[in-house]
Every structure is written in structure tokens, then in C-alpha cells.
Amino acid sequence: MRILLTVHQFFPEFSAGTEVLTLSVARVLKSFGHEVRIFTGFPTTEALADPERFDQxxxxxxxxxxxxHAYVPMGDQTSKIEIGYDNHLAADFFEHLLEEFKPNVVHFFHLNRLGTGLIEKAVAAGVPAFYTPTDFWSICPTGQLLRCGGRTCAGPSKEAGNCVVHFAASQLPQRIGKLMTAVPDVISDRVVRIVRSLPVSAGSVVREVRALNGRLAQNVRRLNLLQGIIAPNQMIETLLTRNGVRSDIVVRSSYGINLEQSVVVRDRARRDRPLVLGFIGTLASHKGCHVLLEALQRFPARDLQLRIYGKQTDFPDYVAGLHRLAGGNEAVEFCDTFANEDIFTVLGGMDALVVPSVWNENTPLVVYSAQAAGCPVVASNVPGIAEAVTHDFNGLLFEPGSVSGLESALKRLLAEEDLLAKLSSNSTPPKSVSVYVNELLQKWNLTK
Structure with a gap:
């Protein structure tokens, strides 16, 4: 069978959770004898003509x-926001790709900057199409359900006025932007209605407001054309259906990970040595590494050591702030990235993995990897993580963004002699990626 997978960005330049999941699925499908092809995006700063934007x-x-792609006019579009969720140029190319490859099924893992127009192209071609949302992008323009200043968000307001305020605030100094997000949704929605009534010729602001205003309805309409949506957890399932996605096409299925790699077993009995903590993930503010560094400042180096694994070039301003927070602390080591095949070796070198996300995390794959390795997880108590980590059983949970909450959890690891070993022994291997792919094949009505 011919299977076309779609993801917003891909290896070798990008290797976060969504990319790892897409690659893992592709590898297993190939091992089962299927022909696999991937369509992806790539952010570029080059000035390119439309035909030059596609390569293989x-x-x-x-x-x-x-x-x-880039946030510049392309094809027949000028709205930067519209280009992010309804890219006509990408959709037209995808249509030609469907004609050339003739897939038996299309599975979308992410559509940022490619656009949900790809769904319409697949449906028009008569190709069964499915979707695994790996974050909140289809509902939330930022994918994070966070407002400027870090306040959680339930999703777009009736007219997406809160989204307009967020984008406007993000262009202002942080202090002013945070104050701006306090504008009530009823006020911002009223402003959107006024701006939306203006002619497009009034300027680019009108186009962008209109694009944000119509984003959710457009995306939901297209999602409802799919034959199935595989939600990884309850939170995403609820978010989708609450915003108008048909409940009959949404099923829940947790991700699978590669369990064929050898697990490095670590003795996590407390001894007279520093506790080795690890952070693995994108070095961006929503992942909360700064919360971990602030908590670490409250402990002497003889008690705790921290290894930070993540690409340091994607968000240089944030990473510079992390280095300032570390302040030359000899207990902190910035280790950059590693090949996904080495994940169990890396986890075997730490006593606990810390996942201090300040957004409603969507079950990061690294949590499943830690459980497979028997590595206790200390994490923010958000729905996507709490479905996988049970407090005081196979990990410890704390209030998102709470430095003192994380400090208390780390103090427990230091003070309670058998806690680490207990949490480790309660870790059970998650679903394998082979099982996950077999579940997808069943949903696609394809056989192994």
C-alpha cells in the first residue's frame, strides 16, 4: 500500500516529538512492506519565487x-496569518503530489504553514484522510493555548478577539503586552467586528484580523471532512469536540515509541552523591526550562546536578536567558541534542527527568521514553502529562510554573530514601510504535 504522511517540519533539521513520531511511524510502515512518502514544510529566510519553494x-x-515557506506573500495570498493555516500554494502542490503518488491513505501529523486546505485536496481526490493532532494548532493559532504573559487560554473567543489581542501584544514590549491581554474578550470581539466590516483596502491589519476571525471555522469545517482523528489524550479530544469537531470521527489512542532499543538500567538507590536531573526538549519558554533552573538555584551543587538537552540555536534569546540563570553554576551542563536512538542511554545517565512545561502539554514522547527506561518523571501537573504520570506512583507532579512546587518535589527526592527506587519500579513500558502503527492500519482499513 502507498501511504502519504504529512508533518509541518522534519529531519534532519528538526527532531522534536512530532517529527520523531512521524519518522517512527514511517519506519514501521516500511518494515511492514508499505511504500511511504512524506510531505513537509521548512521555514526559510531566502527570497524564493513560488516554483522554487518545492524540492525533494x-x-x-x-x-x-x-x-x-515564509511569512511573506506567496501565490495569490498576502495575509501572513492566512498563509499559516490555509496556504493555497502548498495545497496546489499537494494536489499534484496526490495525482503523482496515488496514495491509498493520507495521514496528517501536523499542518502548520501547510494548511488545512490539504484535507480538502485529499478528500476531493477520494483518498481516505486521517489526522493525529500533536498539539492544539488546529484550534489555537499558536498551538499552545497560552496568552502573552503565560496565562492559559481556553481557545479562541467567539470572534477570535483574544487571538487578535495576543498577536498584537506579542509585537509590544513584554510588560505592555501582558497588560494588553487583560482586555476582556467581549471588548476585543467587538473591536474585531468593527475591523472586519472595513474594506480590505483599508490596510494589512484588516486582512490579518479577518484571517484570525475566520481561522477556527475554516479549520473545523475541514477537520470534519476527515475519516478519522486520533486524539492522543482526553484534553485534545474535548478541545476538538467543544469547538465543533464531530465526535463520531474522534477516537483516542496514545502515542507509541520505539521499544527495540536497549534500556540502560540505572541504580537509583540514594547514596552519598548528587542527584542527577535531566531536561530533554525544545529550549523555548513554554517548555519551562527556566522554572527548573530557578528551582535549582535553591540547592547546593553537592545535592543536585542538571543536564539540559536541547538545540540552543532555535530560540537564542531564551537560551541566552537560561545561561544567565545558570550563571556559571558548575552543577548545570548544557548538552545540546542527541540522536533519538540514544534516548535510553541518555535517560540511563539520570536519576529523574524533569518536564516543567508551563503550557497544557500534549503528552510529550519523552515522558513515555522515561517510563520505558524506568526513569521517574517530575513534571507539571497539566492534563496531557497527568494522563501518563500518576503523582507519587511513577512520578511527582507540581503546579505549572511554580518554582516552589518544583523545589518541594526535588526536596522529597533528596529526603525520602526509597522514593526514587519506588517511582522507578512503578514505571511500566508504554505502547510500542509497532502497536501504534497496527492501530492506525486498522483505522485506515489497511492490513499489515
Whole structure:
């Protein structure tokens, strides 16, 4: 069978959870004898003509068709926000790709900067289409359900006025932007209605407001054309259906990870040595590494050591802030990234993994990997994580963004002699990626 997978960005330049999941699924499908192809995006700063935005390469012997995009006018579009969720140029290319490859099924893992118009192209071509949302992007323009200043958000207001305020606030100094997000939704929605009534010729602001105002309805309409949506947890399932996605096409299925790699067993009995903590993930503010560093400042180096694994070039301003927080602390080591095949070796070198996310995290794959490795997880108590981590059983949970809450959890690991070993022994291996792919094949009505 021919299977086309779609993801917003891909290896070798990008290797976060969504990319790892897409690659893992592709590898298993190939091992089952299926022909796999991937369509992806790639952010570029080059000035490119429309035909130059598409190229192809191979990764791990998998053909990858790539769309090099940017927040600039392209095709017949000028709205930067519209280009992010309804990219006509990407959709037209995808239509040609469907004609050329003739897939038996299309599975979307992420559509940022590619656009939900790809769904319409698949449906028009008569190709069964499915979707695994790996964050909140289809509902929330930022994918994080966070307002400027870090306040959690339930999603777009009736007219998406809160989204307009967020984007406007993000262009202002942080202090002013945070104050701006306090504007009540009823006021911002009223402003959107006024701006929306103005002619497009009034300026680019009108186009962008209109694009935000119509984003949710457009996306939901297209999601409802899918044959199935595989939600990884209850929170995403609820978010989708609450915003108008048909409940009959949404099923829940947790991710699978590669369990074929050898697990490095670590003795986590407390001894007279520092406790080794680890952070693995994107070094961006919503992942909360700064919360961990602030908590670490409250402990002497003889008690705790921290290894931070993450690419340091994607968000340089934030990473510079992390280095300032570390302040030359000899207990902190910035280790950059590693090959996903080495995940169990890395986890075997730490006593506990800390996941201090300040957003409603969508069950990061690294949590499942830690459980497979028997590595206790200390994490923010958000729904996507709490479905996988049970407090005081296989990990410890604390209030998102709470430095004192994380400090208390770390103090327990230091003070309670058998706690680490107990949490480790209660870790059970999650679903394998092979099982996950078999579940997808069943939903696609394809056989192994």
C-alpha cells in the first residue's frame, strides 16, 4: 500500500516529538512492506519565487517532498496569518503530489504553514484522510493555548478577539503586552467586528484580523471532512469536540515509541552523591526550562546536578536567558541534542527527568521514553502529562510554573530514601510504535 504522511517540519533539521513520531511511524510502515512518502514544510529566510519553494530529498531512504515557506506573500495570498493555516500554494502542490503518488491513505501529523486546505485536496481526490493532532494548532493559532504573559487560554473567543489581542501584544514590549491581554474578550470581539466590516483596502491589519476571525471555522469545517482523528489524550479530544469537531470521527489512542532499543538500567538507590536531573526538549519558554533552573538555584551543587538537552540555536534569546540563570553554576551542563536512538542511554545517565512545561502539554514522547527506561518523571501537573504520570506512583507532579512546587518535589527526592527506587519500579513500558502503527492500519482499513 502507498501511504502519504504529512508533518509541518522534519529531519534532519528538526527532531522534536512530532517529527520523531512521524519518522517512527514511517519506519514501521516500511518494515511492514508499505511504500511511504512524506510531505513537509521548512521555514526559510531566502527570497524564493513560488516554483522554487518545492524540492525533494531522502531521509532514511524515505522520499520527502518539502515546501520552503515564509511569512511573506506567496501565490495569490498576502495575509501572513492566512498563509499559516490555509496556504493555497502548498495545497496546489499537494494536489499534484496526490495525482503523482496515488496514495491509498493520507495521514496528517501536523499542518502548520501547510494548511488545512490539504484535507480538502485529499478528500476531493477520494483518498481516505486521517489526522493525529500533536498539539492544539488546529484550534489555537499558536498551538499552545497560552496568552502573552503565560496565562492559559481556553481557545479562541467567539470572534477570535483574544487571538487578535495576543498577536498584537506579542509585537509590544513584554510588560505592555501582558497588560494588553487583560482586555476582556467581549471588548476585543467587538473591536474585531468593527475591523472586519472595513474594506480590505483599508490596510494589512484588516486582512490579518479577518484571517484570525475566520481561522477556527475554516479549520473545523475541514477537520470534519476527515475519516478519522486520533486524539492522543482526553484534553485534545474535548478541545476538538467543544469547538465543533464531530465526535463520531474522534477516537483516542496514545502515542507509541520505539521499544527495540536497549534500556540502560540505572541504580537509583540514594547514596552519598548528587542527584542527577535531566531536561530533554525544545529550549523555548513554554517548555519551562527556566522554572527548573530557578528551582535549582535553591540547592547546593553537592545535592543536585542538571543536564539540559536541547538545540540552543532555535530560540537564542531564551537560551541566552537560561545561561544567565545558570550563571556559571558548575552543577548545570548544557548538552545540546542527541540522536533519538540514544534516548535510553541518555535517560540511563539520570536519576529523574524533569518536564516543567508551563503550557497544557500534549503528552510529550519523552515522558513515555522515561517510563520505558524506568526513569521517574517530575513534571507539571497539566492534563496531557497527568494522563501518563500518576503523582507519587511513577512520578511527582507540581503546579505549572511554580518554582516552589518544583523545589518541594526535588526536596522529597533528596529526603525520602526509597522514593526514587519506588517511582522507578512503578514505571511500566508504554505502547510500542509497532502497536501504534497496527492501530492506525486498522483505522485506515489497511492490513499489515
Amino acid at each position: 530529498y531522502h531521509y532514511d531512504s524515505i522520499p520527502v517532498d518539502r515546501f520552503r
